[in-house]
Amino acid sequence: MKLILLLCVFFSSSAYATLGEHVSQITENEGRFLKVSNKRITQASSAYTVHELTVDGATVKEYADANGVVFAVSWNGMKTPDLSVIFGSYYTEYKVERENIVRVKGVRSVSVRTGSLVVNSGGHMRNLNGFAHIPSLVPAGLDLATLN
Amino acid sequence: MRKYIVLFVSFAFLNLVYSNCSQSGFQSSGSSAAAGSNILTSSSSSGGSSSSGSSSGTSGGSSSSGSSSSGSSSGGNSGGNIVAITVGCGYVNEPCVSVKICVPGTTQCQTISNLLLDTGSAGLRIFSGAITPSLNANFPSVKDTSGRPYGTCAVYGDGSYQWGPIKRADVYLGQNLASNIPIEVIDFTFGDLGASCKSSAGAGGVQDAMAAGFNGILGVQFWKEDCGNYCVSTAGNGIYSACSGSSCTSAVIDINNQLINPVSGLSADNNGLIIQISSVPLAGASNVSGQMILGIGTQTNNKIGSPSVFQADPGTGIINTTYNGKSYKAIIDSGSNAYYFPDSNIPKCSTTSGWYCPSSTQNLSAIIMDSTQVKSQTVSFTVASANTLSASYNTFSDLAGSIPSTMPSGSIGFIWGLPFFTGRSVYVGIEKSSSLIGSQSLTGPYWAY
Numbered sequence: 077m078k079l080i081l082l083l084c085v086f087f088s089s090s091a092y093a094t095l096g097e098h099v100s101q102i103t104e105n106e107g108r109f110l111k112v113s114n115k116r117i118t119q120a121s122s123a124y125t126v127h128e129l130t131v132d133g134a135t136v137k138e139y140a141d142a143n144g145v146v147f148a149v150s151w152n153g154m155k156t157p158d159l160s161v162i163f164g165s166y167y168t169e170y171k172v173e174r175e176n177i178v179r180v181k182g183v184r185s186v187s188v189r190t191g192s193l194v195v196n197s198g199g200h201m202r203n204l205n206g207f208a209h210i211p212s213l214v215p216a217g218l219d220l221a222t223l224n
Numbered sequence: 225m226r227k228y229i230v231l232f233v234s235f236a237f238l239n240l241v242y243s244n245c246s247q248s249g250f251q252s253s254g255s256s257a258a259a260g261s262n263i264l265t266s267s268s269s270s271g272g273s274s275s276s277g278s279s280s281g282t283s284g285g286s287s288s289s290g291s292s293s294s295g296s297s298s299g300g301n302s303g304g305n306i307v308a309i310t311v312g313c314g315y316v317n318e319p320c321v322s323v324k325i326c327v328p329g330t331t332q333c334q335t336i337s338n339l340l341l342d343t344g345s346a347g348l349r350i351f352s353g354a355i356t357p358s359l360n361a362n363f364p365s366v367k368d369t370s371g372r373p374y375g376t377c378a379v380y381g382d383g384s385y386q387w388g389p390i391k392r393a394d395v396y397l398g399q400n401l402a403s404n405i406p407i408e409v410i411d412f413t414f415g416d417l418g419a420s421c422k423s424s425a426g427a428g429g430v431q432d433a434m435a436a437g438f439n440g441i442l443g444v445q446f447w448k449e450d451c452g453n454y455c456v457s458t459a460g461n462g463i464y465s466a467c468s469g470s471s472c473t474s475a476v477i478d479i480n481n482q483l484i485n486p487v488s489g490l491s492a493d494n495n496g497l498i499i500q501i502s503s504v505p506l507a508g509a510s511n512v513s514g515q516m517i518l519g520i521g522t523q524t525n526n527k528i529g530s531p532s533v534f535q536a537d538p539g540t541g542i543i544n545t546t547y548n549g550k551s552y553k554a555i556i557d558s559g560s561n562a563y564y565f566p567d568s569n570i571p572k573c574s575t576t577s578g579w580y581c582p583s584s585t586q587n588l589s590a591i592i593m594d595s596t597q598v599k600s601q602t603v604s605f606t607v608a609s610a611n612t613l614s615a616s617y618n619t620f621s622d623l624a625g626s627i628p629s630t631m632p633s634g635s636i637g638f639i640w641g642l643p644f645f646t647g648r649s650v651y652v653g654i655e656k657s658s659s660l661i662g663s664q665s666l667t668g669p670y671w672a673y
Contacts (some may be wrong), residue, residue, distance in 0.1 A: 132460060137634070152634050154454050155462050156379065174383070179430060181315040181437040182561030184344060184381035184639065185627060196628050198381040198636055200344040200555050201445055202452070203540040205635045220630035 094164025095193070096210055099127060099144045123215045126224065131157050134204075139223060141215045148209035148223065156197070156204050163208065166193045170208075263316060263613045263620075264573060304399030305493045305523055309501060309514035312618025313338050314437040317561035317642040319501065321442055321516065323348065323486070324396040325355075327362045328404040333394075334359055340438040341499070341516065342559035343652055346447040347483030348395060349378060349386055350440035351433045352411040363391035366406050366481045372466040374477060376408050377418035378450065379463075380559075381636075384428040386410045386441075387421045389467075395486045400518055402489035406481055410440065415472040418465035441559070442486065444497055444516070446541065446654050446669035449482040488654050493519025495657035496668060498526055499558065503647035506585065506606060508617030512646070520651055521660035530662050531651055531672040537595035538655060541669055544593040545638040546600075552637030554592070556650065556671055560641030562620075563605060565590070566629035570607065578625045579610035585622065590638065594670075605643070621646040648673050 118126045124147075127138040134153025140146045149162050160167040169190040177186060185198030197206030209220060313320035319341040325348075326333035336350055352360060365373040366389075374390045388411040395402040412431045416422070421429065430436045443450070455461040459476050466475035487497050501514035517526045536543050545554035547565055562579075573581035586607040593600040608622040621643045631637055644650070653659055653668035661672060 132458065133454065133462070135634075137632070148632075150632050150634060154451070156383070174428070177428075179382060179384045179428065179435070182317060182559070182642075183564075183625070184557060184560045185564065185636075186382040187628060194630075196631055196635075197383060198627070198639075200381060200541060200557055200636075201346055201378075201443070201450055202447060203542060203555075203636070204379065204381060207631050207635055209630070220632070223632040224634075 094162060095146050095149055095166050095208065096213065097146055097164060099125075099138070099140045099146060123218050124223075133157070136162060139209075141213065145213060147213035147215070148207065148220065150205070150207045150223075152199075152203065152205040154202055154204070156206065163193070166190070166208075166210070169193065170195060261615050262611045263615050263617075263623075264577075264579065264611045265615070305518040305525065307398045307516040307518070309341060309499070309516060311501060311512040311514070311642070312510065314340075315561070316618050317620060317623060318437065319499075319514070319558050319642060319645070320438070323442060325350070325363075325407070326394040326396070327359065328364065328392055328394050330362075332359055332362060333396075336439055338433075338439045339442045340440070340559055342441050342443045342557075343445055343499070343650075344555065344557035344559040345378065345380065345441060345443035346445040346450040346485040347378070347408060347443045348393075348405075348440065348486050349388075349408040349410055349443070349483070351436070352388065352409050354433055354439035355409065360409065363393055363407075363409070366390040366392060368466045368475060368477070370466070372468055372475075373415075374475070374481065375415055375418050375465045375467055375472050376450075376483060377421035377463055377465070378408065378483075379421075379428075382428070384430050385421050386430055387412055387414070387417050389414045390464075390481065390483065395489070397486055397490065397516075397518055400490045400493055402484075402486045403491070405486060405489040406483050407486075408483055415465070415467040415470045418462065418472055418474065443483075444485050444487055444652060446496070446536065446652050447485060448488045448655055448657075449479060449484050451477075451482055452479070455482060485654060487518055488657070490518060493522050493526070494654070495522065495659040496520040496651060496653045498528070499645055499650045499652070501642075501645045501647070504619050504621040504643075506608060506622050508613055508620045510617050510619065512619040514645075520653060529649060531649065532599070532601050533651075533653075533661065533664065533666060533670055533672040534592060534594040534599060534601075535596070536669040536671060538669060542636070543595055543671065544597055545590050545640070546593065547588075547590040547638060551593075551597075551633075553633075553635060554638040554640065555636055556640040556644060558642055558645055560639045561623070562641045563607065563624040563643055564627050564639040564641060565624070566627050566631075566637060568629055570624075570626075572626060573610050577610075580607055580624045580626065581609040581611050582607060583609070585609070592640075603640075603644075619646070 125140050129136045133155045134151050134157045137150045138146050139148040173188050173190050188195040195208040199205045310320050321341045322337040324335045379385045388409045390406050433439045451463050464477040465472035498517040519526045542553045570580045570582050573579045589604045591600050606622040607624040651672035653670035655669045
């Protein structure tokens with residue numbers, strides 16, 4: 077536990093939250109990634125900020141609303157990051173739905189929809205990516221397709 | 225709490241991608257769909273060979289290693305650098321090839337048929353059930369410096385994955401030999417699952433040929449290796465694991481032990497490949513054939529035409545595509561069986577389906593751009609209503625499905641799947657390899673067509 081907290085302090089001076097959480101809420105999640113570097117926060121618009129992390133093997137972007145609540149997260153990289161970290165309390169319901177999905181032959185992308193979460197993922201070798209959002213938390217009037 | 229699932233392309237109605245083997249886990253909620261003869265309602269979408277179990281190829285134990293019979297030419301070229309392609313052997317729009325694998329340096333060989341020819345992944349991966357057991361036992365394991373055998377977890381875009389040990393084999397593509405290269409024998413009974421297969425991939429294991437629809441994958445993506453330097457330097461890569469007994473843990477692996485694009489492992493004609501598939505009428509066709517020509521600009525049969533070249537990003541393999549005025553990250557993927565792109569103006573076949581069902585056939589266009597968005601070319605393509613495509617065919621040049629338009633800009637938003645390959649010569653320029661097209665000196669990764 078101490079080690080994890082130290083890693084958090086070492087790799088980041090600010091918070092890393094998961095879906096549905098507030099960005100200012102310091103969690104142990106960073107320590108659960110193998111490596112976190114190049115953290116960057118940008119104010120994309122008045123509606124949201126982007127918190128970009130380079131984690132082991134992937135880039136993760138978290139999108140937080142004006143109140144700092146994370147309503148969406150994307151990833152892109154060599155491999156899919158640990159979704160249990162990124163999804164936080166939503167991971168369990170995601171996993172239940174994911175396990176129900178039967179692979180479709182010839183299709184390289186998948187969409188998983190739970191009662192509160194939508195996850196789309198796809199890609200090819202060396203570039204797997206995905207996007208998850210919580211529809212009820214998306215700022216009113218924000219077009220998700222415009223997220224950077 | 226009510227929960228529900230939507231696939232980009234709903235499997236509930238799609239026996240389209242579900243070949244003629246029946247599978248208990250397959251959702252059958254689409255059985256109420258009106259009986260008809262289109263590909264959405266047919267239960268037997270292709271007349272191709274069975275995908276299950278043992279190979280339908282040639283020899284079981286010992287065939288001559290020198291002259292492969294698996295790569296006989298289907299076209300006018302007579303070179304040994306040709307691998308025949310058939311389309312739809314396991315499911316609609318699946319490009320299929322055969323390769324011969326041999327225990328290194330011996331004449332213990334087997335031709336494996338119904339391999340998915342895949343430009344979306346690198347490496348030869350064969351289900352253990354498709355290999356004669358007595359032969360399978362003779363392929364040497366790839367081990368780390370402590371003598372622990374390696375396993376690998378290959379994860380695909382849909383989150384499906386394949387796990388198994390890495391072996392070395394002589395691999396014949398046509399008559400060309402990739403000597404003693406690492407391949408994956410997909411076998412979920414090997415050790416425990418590798419890291420990526422255990423965790424982030426979630427449930428998506430494709431454990432046998434019946435579930436997959438093919439006996440394996442011939443991955444000819446423009447990477448030399450599936451992982452590359454990342455797995456050389458990062459123990460927690462999740463892709464490669466070293467196994468002590470049944471305990472497998474993520475581990476670094478030398479570049480020479482990683483799965484490679486078998487084309488890059490050839491002694492000649494190893495700088496790329498050209499995929500040629502016949503034109504397909506809009507109504508569809510069966511028995512569509514083609515060929516993979518090995519090498520680019522190395523033989524008379526691969527110095528053809530003057531294609532347009534599009535460099536891909538050397539890190540991600542991504543190119544770009546502009547559609548309806550919007551720019552998307554894009555891939556050209558023979559392992560995807562349709563065009564996939566977002567367009568909210570084209571109706572889907574049903575609320576739970578991701579296939580497009582326009583009221584009339586759509587003539588569309590998009591602009592393919594290289595990774596730096598300097599070079600561009602407009603590509604015309606056609607999208608038919610999926611529910612008008614006849615189930616008596618297994619190859620379609622006008623099948624398309626949706627990708628959610630909500631994906632942010634960094635995600636892949638346009639997939640040029642198998643229909644893009646029909647009626648074209650598509651060049652795959654392997655990374656870090658130089659090739660000559662006309663007077664153009666090129667270095668992969670690139671696409672040309």
